[in-house]
Amino acid sequence: MVEVTVHEYLEVDAILDNAVAVVQEAAIRHQTGIMITRTGPGQYIVRGHSEVPFGLIRQQHR
Secondary structure (H helix, E strand, O other), X not given: XXXXXXXXXXXXXXXXXXXXXXXXXXXXXXXXXXXXXXEEOOEEEEEEEOOOOOOOEEEEEO
């Protein structure tokens, strides 16, 4: 699991791509997909998630 904070809107994609790359190895090892959860303005949690099919990335907002 990686928690990230984005301060500039233009950085969102690059920062989330980096976070996904960090989580991806564990997700592959455990055969899970990756969930990106927006928890607040500029705040995200990126983690492997068993409810996301292997090889997919999903996003949700709380």
